Amino acid sequence: MTFESTNLEQTEHFLINSYAPMRIGSSTDDIRASVDRIGEPGVTIDQNEFAFEMSYDVDALGKICLCSIESGAIADHQVDGWRDAESFGPGQLLSFTPPDRSFRGRIHNARYSFTMVDPSLLARFADADRRIELLDHHPISANAAAQLQRTITHLRSVLAEPEMGGSPLVRASAIDYLVARVLETFPNNAADGDAPTPVAAPPAVRRAKAYIDENAGSPVSVGEIAAASSLTVRALQYAFRRHVGMTPMNYLRQTRLDRARAELTAADPYGPDSVTSVALRWSFLSPSRFAALYREAFGETPSQTLRS
Known part of the structure; x- marks a missing residue:
């Protein structure tokens, strides 16, 4: 599916039909919008370009939405439930919004991709039969984000090229790999229950462990550890469970005991x-x-x- 327009009202109508009910606006008459979508049920990948200043106010999408910015900027992006609005620029990859939250912000001459994933696909990778959620919109590390970006690029080529993606088995395997990468990239509740087996820790976890090691003899709060690792408290908790096998405060206690x-x-x-x-x-x-x-x-x- 490909869409191009120089009309704001026509662009808003297309976006409503393609994503969710929304309101868009602009202070300029120089409208240049394009969307190039490829995918199949459960996963779509859009290449979007809005070469003008555009505000947006969007209802919940019902999908996990990954955004990778190539150029321009997305500013004052505010999701219902977030404490603060954030702005993003070229090279950043984020979970744009939870499936059940509305959001708003401004686009500044931006080119970016949207990878939309049906939340039910995540359940296949869970430890139990329950709703799986991403718990933070930032990746756990730059390396994890880069690997996910390569996976998205590969999946797009699989879905776009009949020679590569003609086999249903190949397409299904590529989608499963994308979902697994999403769960490895963003803090989530898929591993709730028994502590997972520790694996190689990302840089944010290593920063947190180094902070604990250096300050084990002083009063330390989980908020201070999170700040030192550049993660939110919730993201830190899940990153530690996934990569260390215990909570940050349990790691602090064990360090003090040692x-x-x-x-x-x-x-x-x-x-x-x-x-x-x-x-x-x-x-x-x-x-x-x-x-x-x-x-x-x-x-x-x-x-x-x-x-x-």
Whole structure:
């Protein structure tokens, strides 16, 4: 499907029929809009170009919408439920909006792609039969975003070329690979339940772990860890579960326990260091709680470690 127009009203009518009820506007009469869509039920990939200044106010799409910006900018993009509006430019890939949220903003002479995915396709990759949601609109890392972008480009070529995409099996496999990449790129709830097996951590998780390692002896909040990793708190929680196998605060607690054990192991049992002083040094304010956590982690009490 290909659409081109120099008329704002005609463009709005087409966008309503192609996406969802919306209102668009512009302060210029120089309207140049084009949409080139390819796809099949469940997944579509659009190449959009709006070579003018255009405002938009759009109802919920009912689809997962991935946006990859090639040129121009999308400004003041605000989704219902977001705390702040954001702006995006060339090279950025984001989850544009959850399926059930309306959104609004402005397009500045932008060329970008929209990859629309039926949310039901994500359920095939879930640990349980439930609704799968993306929990943050930012990818977990630049590398993950780049891999997803390559997957979108490949899928578009599969769907566009009869020689490549003529086989239903090839098309279905390519779509499954896209969905798997989406779940690897954005924080999501597909792995809720048992903690997943840890895999190679993305840069944001490594930044969070480095911050914890450097500040384990100081009072640290999950918000401070999230800020150091450039993730939201919710995205940080799910990134840690996926890549570390525990929550950020559990990782902080284990780091403190490991440091305390190292000190107790090296300490002179008749010297100035006591179990209580070591516990306080690593932010365990309750000696009884420290002893219980320590025994659970290492199979012996802190006093036994100190005496040995």
